Amino acid sequence: MASRRMRAFKRWMKSKGFQWCDALEFVDTPEEGIKVRALCELKEGDVVAKMPKEACLTTKTSGAREIIEEAGLDGHLGLAFAIMYERSLSGDSPWAGYLQLLPFQECVPICWTLDEVDELLCGTELHQTVQEDKALIYEDWKENILPLLEVAPSKLNPKFFGIEQYFAAKSLISSRSFEIDDYHGFGMVPLADLFNHKTGAEDVHFTAMSSNYESDTDVDGCNNDEGIVEEEALAQNSSIDMTVLNTANVENCVVSDIESSLVSEGDTSMLEMIMIKNVSGGVEVFNTYGLLGNAALLHRYGFTEQDNSYDIVNIDMELVIQWCSTAFSDRHCRARVSLWRRLGYSACGIQNSEYFEISFDGEPQIELLNLLQIMLLPDTAYHRLDLSVSVSGNCHESNGASTTLLNDNIIPNKAFDMSKKSLLPKNVCGALLSLADMRESLYGSKSIEDDIEALGRCSLVREKKLYHSLMLRINERKVLQKLRNYASQPFKVTNQSLPRKKLKRTTKKSS
CATH class of the missing domain: 3.90.1420.10 (Rubisco LSMT, substrate-binding domain)
Structure with missing residues (x-):
């Protein structure tokens, strides 16, 4: 049986025009958190979920858009403010049904105390990096968020925009944000962020089609030079069969063609999750965040993998x-x-x-x-x-x-x-x-x-x-x-290593 918060999230998704196949089961347990499981076989090319761009939480869709643009808060800095703002609205936020599903913060090292960083990460590739990140994130908050509270106390409740809340928002962006398109930039994509990561074992791919928004005042909210890694978005029309599983009878895994009520292929107002290989029923369906070593995984997503072959x-x-x-x-x-x-x-x-x-x-x-x-x-x-x-x-x-x-x-x-x-x-x-x-x-x-x-x-x-x-x-x-x-053993012959994607040691301003 689905948890109460998962049922509320599903109701919210339906009200916002999300579509997902009935062969996907959203499992929510206190021990393992949320994961997505296939109830029956899913095949390569199946579109298993569609998410409206306007239902994603971005600097363009948030009620804080005017404040963000007037203050010049772009990139992850603006998105962090948008998350804090929507959280300050509580049940009145258009994303209340989504936000209630998220943890307050992810267990990434930037949210650990300095004592925990020094004790637990001493000697590792992350120790100095996290220390520098925490200092830069604090500087960003002090220079960009705090002044907004001082000039607009009647509009913003300070308890939702403190340094702790800012770190929490940054942790959610680090672990859950996707690049949507040139107009929206990076944002929070409900449903897509429920698929867990497995290195080198991607089952489903997040696909974003480029949009054609045109406005004299619109600016690109994307900042690819930031220290936190982001998901890649396939900004092209897919050539595979855009079939959606609409399994009215999950036990027999009945697959029907796309209905006329669903969006048509090539609709740039929707984001999609597409199966890139066959997956058997009863197993978890994984996305991938890239070929990353444990330092990068812990730094950005808050977990590690045993015997990770991309460790350096x-x-x-x-x-x-x-x-x-x-x-x-x-x-x-x-x-x-x-x-x-x-x-x-x-x-x-x-x-x-x-x-x-x-x-x-x-x-x-x-x-x-x-x-x-x-x-x-x-x-x-x-x-x-x-x-x-x-x-x-x-x-x-x-x-x-x-x-x-x-x-x-x-x-x-x-x-x-x-x-x-x-x-x-x-x-x-x-x-x-x-x-x-x-x-x-x-x-x-x-x-x-x-x-x-x-x-x-x-x-x-x-x-x-x-x-x-x-x-x-x-x-x-x-x-x-x-x-x-x-x-x-200088005479022992070994195979050459393949190139590894790694955690860069250079730390940049996190806005």
Whole structure:
């Protein structure tokens, strides 16, 4: 039996013109939250849900549109204000039936206390990122939301627009928003946000057709440069059969053709959920938020996945410099890094926040191997290479060869086959082992075995923050173990890693 809040949500959807096939079951449990399950087989190409754009909560549809536009609150900043405004209306909001289904906030780290961030995320890829995010989000609220309360106290109830409410709205946007079209920008899409994520196992795809709104005052509410990742929207007309399951007899899974009362194919006023593969009856139907590692999943959506093959670990440039300074002078380190840059190499990130990636398989980024090799070159070889670069005035460019030779020293370039680890000198492998130990030390005194034991005692339902932070830390430490194996067994052949989508370390203003 559907929960009371789910029944209220369904009534609200019907009143707003939402359509969904009867073969979808919305399951609502206190332990697992809401998920969507197939009552019978769903086939590739089936349109299983349609959502009116005007029923989505955006800066254009919200009753706060005038305030948002006058204040110049665009992007996620404007959407956060719209959510807070509609919540302040309570039952009078046109989205009351939808908002009552949502949690106050999602369990994403930006909503954790600073003490929880420091304790649970210490050493992980998220620790510094979340600290910076929290500071920037607070700054956004102070600069953009707080002034509105001071100039319009009669219109806005301050208790619905405080910093806690702003963080809560940002967490909902992070985990639930979709890109709708150029006119609406990003918004909250009821029903579409009920489908849970599973990495690399998408069953249903969110599709948005571009709209043709034209107005001299309309501005694009989309901001693709923000730090929170958004869902991709397929902004094109689908060429697949637009069949909607309208199962009057769910037990026998009767599939009927689209009725004349339903919207026609190509209607840009509607958003759609389309099956992209067959799904058997009785199983959950998944959407996907992208091919993301656990750091990105926890950061944006508040959960992790066991043995996530898209996990990576970053080795900061600062850590590499720290390692180098233990064996060489500061002058040596600066000179070798300078030569590495003049050869045309660079790390990930930006100038004041650089890092190297270690893949899920434990393979280091080729640029890190380059840097370690140059740092460990004998002085004679270093000076020859330095002179050669200075005379030629050309940066190193890959010409298809797997190595650059200088006085019997091998410097791998971007064409280097990572499986040929026998080409790496022992001192480079030793440096990788040292860096793995230094990176590991950031997690504190507890071992990975301690973390695994703690995870076994942890309750996902009652200790959600602890559970997912342990999962993140354990998976990262497993990557470091693989890095040690990589460096310790140079003659072992491994497969090259596929490119990974990752959590970017650069933090931008969150408006």
